[in-house]
Amino acid sequence: MMTEPQIVSDLAIPPGEYLEQVLEDIGLNQAELARRMGRPAQAINEIIKGEKAITPETSIQLENVLGVPAYIWTGLESEYRLIKANQAETDKARKEEALLVNFPYPDISKLSLVEKTRDPLMRVQNLRRFFGVASLFNLNGVKAYQPAFRQSTNNDINHEALAAWLRSGALIADEIDCDEYCKETLLSKISDIRKLTLEQEPSVFFPKLQMILKQCGIALVVIPHFKKTHTTGATFWVKKEKAVIMMSLRGSWADIFWFSLFHELGHILLHDKRTTFLENGVSDSTWKKQEDESDHFSQITLIPEKKFQEFVQSMDFSAVSIKTFAESIDIAPGIITGRLHHEKLLSYTSHIWRVRYKWK
Numbered sequence: 001m002m003t004e005p006q007i008v009s010d011l012a013i014p015p016g017e018y019l020e021q022v023l024e025d026i027g028l029n030q031a032e033l034a035r036r037m038g039r040p041a042q043a044i045n046e047i048i049k050g051e052k053a054i055t056p057e058t059s060i061q062l063e064n065v066l067g068v069p070a071y072i073w074t075g076l077e078s079e080y081r082l083i084k085a086n087q088a089e090t091d092k093a094r095k096e097e098a099l100l101v102n103f104p105y106p107d108i109s110k111l112s113l114v115e116k117t118r119d120p121l122m123r124v125q126n127l128r129r130f131f132g133v134a135s136l137f138n139l140n141g142v143k144a145y146q147p148a149f150r151q152s153t154n155n156d157i158n159h160e161a162l163a164a165w166l167r168s169g170a171l172i173a174d175e176i177d178c179d180e181y182c183k184e185t186l187l188s189k190i191s192d193i194r195k196l197t198l199e200q201e202p203s204v205f206f207p208k209l210q211m212i213l214k215q216c217g218i219a220l221v222v223i224p225h226f227k228k229t230h231t232t233g234a235t236f237w238v239k240k241e242k243a244v245i246m247m248s249l250r251g252s253w254a255d256i257f258w259f260s261l262f263h264e265l266g267h268i269l270l271h272d273k274r275t276t277f278l279e280n281g282v283s284d285s286t287w288k289k290q291e292d293e294s295d296h297f298s299q300i301t302l303i304p305e306k307k308f309q310e311f312v313q314s315m316d317f318s319a320v321s322i323k324t325f326a327e328s329i330d331i332a333p334g335i336i337t338g339r340l341h342h343e344k345l346l347s348y349t350s351h352i353w354r355v356r357y358k359w360k
Contacts, residue, residue: 012083014050015076022066037061053077093124096136102160103127103136104226111168111223131167139163144170147276157280158228165226166234166276169246173219173238180241181217183269189216190265190301197258197302197332202357209261218243218268222359225250229280233260235267236276243268254355255338259298266297302335311336317345319352326353 023033030048034041039061046052054062059073097120105123109116114126124136133139139160140149148162179185189212199205213220219238225231225248234246245264249257260279267277271290279291299305311325317340326333333353340346 012080012087014048015054015073015080016048016050018076019062019073020048022068026066028066033065036065050080053081090121092135093121093128096124097121099136099160100124100127102158104158104161104164107161107224107226108164108168111172113168113171130171131163144276147278156228157230158226161226162229162231162278165223165229165231165248166236166246166278168223169221169234169244170236170238172221172223173242173244176214176219176221178214178217178219178242181243181268186216186218186265186269193261193265194301194331197254197335198330200254200332200355200357202359213245217241218245221246222249224248231278231280232256233264233279234277235264237273240273243273249357249359252356252359253334253338254332254357255335257357258302258332258335259338262298262301263294265301266294270294270297299339302331303339304329308339312343312345317352322352 030044031041034044043052047054054073054077056074059070062068062073063070100120100123108114108130114130117123127136128134131139133142139145145163148166149159192212193209196205196209210220219242221244223246231248232250237243247260270293307329322336323333326336334355337346337352337354341348
């Protein structure tokens with residue numbers, strides 16, 4: 001009675017070897033098998049050598065002639081072809097190892113998004129799964145990552161690292177449960193978000209901020225800056241009803257954090273859901289109009305323009321004056337200082353009321 005063979009090796013063993021063994025056991029030669037199956041003798045020889053695949057039709061014929069179930073033959077053939085394909089794929093992956101220097105693998109592994117390993121081949125395979133591509137050479141052509149590769153090449157940007165940063169944000173955002181995005185809800189929550197600027201401890205305001213944004217359909221993701229990404233934030237949509245704001249928390253000034261956050265909110269409220277906006281301090285003429293609009297939204301939301309102009313006319317930018325003005329519009333005084341810096345009305349060496357956050 002024939003027993004089912006078990007393949008326990010990753011060696012590519014042609015099912016024809018098992019066929020040859022069966023023929024030997026029952027005393028049947030290849031020519032006779034060919035006659036009984038109604039097939040050319042050459043076809044049987046090619047199957048035994050592994051040059052020709054065992055098709056479902058052939059497996060049924062072998063079952064009828066030899067008594068070995070058809071599923072055994074198709075299983076052996078499938079296993080053989082899969083091992084051969086894996087071997088070929090491994091050879092391709094080896095060629096991608098040269099690209100690893102461009103990817104911040106340790107940073108991604110710290111986020112538990114890829115397995116920690118020093119093995120180059122495993123890193124390639126893990127990065128393929130991380131990005132959802134069959135080859136790292138395909139990365140540049142994937143729509144989701146194209147914004148990272150469109151960034152300027154004049155300021156030492158690592159495009160692969162930037163793509164990895166964006167992908168990390170998308171994966172983490174996918175795990176954040178949000179209500180469906182609602183523009184009206186977000187607009188109604190702007191004042192609540194703005195009031196959080198008065199809190200000086202991130203451990204106090206940040207959970208509140210995340211909760212408010214989730215109610216609006218926005219996942220707020222904070223991922224430390226990856227080397228050579230030069231990016232402070234990003235905005236994109238993972239679904240029509242779910243937006244993502246990513247922040248790298250580069251630096252620690254509170255006024256910069258809040259300006260950047262409201263800048264990203266401006267993109268969500270004002271601009272196309274199909275666009276990924278990356279903030280890296282580089283002027284891009286393609287998106288200048290949208291960036292200017294988001295800057296303006298952030299400015300007037302944090303500091304009403306008419307009141308700011310009235311304050312500026314006084315030309316009194318003392319600590320007392322700044323604090324009094326901030327209290328009158330219910331905002332952190334350091335944000336006023338940051339705006340004065342931007343308008344070149346106050347020296348950048350003056351940090352009146354500015355706060356450095358200590359992020360955990």
